[in-house]
Amino acid sequence: MIDRLDRKILQILQEDATIPVAEIGRRVGLSTTPCWRRIQKLEEDGVILRRVAVLDPRKVNAKVTVFVSITTSQHNEEWLKRFAEVIRDVPEVVEFYRMSGQVDYLLRVVVPDIEAYDAFYKRLISRIDIADVSSAFAMEQIKYATALPLNYVPLEKDKGVA
Incomplete structure (x- = not known):
């Protein structure tokens, strides 16, 4: 299951997957190692399928x-x-x-x-x-997003982390 921290991490990665893990951790209130473990678990669980570059x-x-x-x-x-x-x-x-x-x-x-x-x-x-x-x-692209909405993800009770 995904908790609020995982959801925050996913939002950051959907915006820019090149952000260093230490910076992601800082933004969500984790040190680098626990943040990296969470990202690895999201990959192992198939939540994160791949990290790609979006081209013009x-x-x-x-x-x-x-x-x-x-x-x-x-x-x-x-x-x-x-x-x-x-x-x-x-x-x-x-x-x-x-x-x-x-x-x-x-x-x-x-x-x-x-x-x-x-x-x-x-x-x-x-x-x-x-x-x-x-x-x-298509005559004009008015909106294009690769980020999925995360507000529908059922959240696991947070594991004692704010």
Whole structure:
């Protein structure tokens, strides 16, 4: 279980995972060693999956975001497994969801331009049978966050630490 100190540590790491452990400890009221132990435990428990760098899409020529809605007439495990394999091999797809409702799958695709999206689209439809593909190009990114809200985490009673 996560307590208030763990939640504070997670919030700090979501904002900047390069902050030294000693600084994180100072901010949450722990010395370096207990803070490091807590971070290691959060990693061991799978709460922290990985630490990554968030890049500026414009500086790496991935400035066009496309939301791709896919419907299929294939609703079986074999087709889904094949589709997931196809998508895993495509670096332009940065998010992939199975949906409820009218759309079966939703992809977030990042590419340099419309021509690159067209090439992605042609590769996709050549590799898997899809009933319908609908693309929506993002005109402007108004909010983008990688940090998850932590106010919903059920907290363990604090272990005698303020």
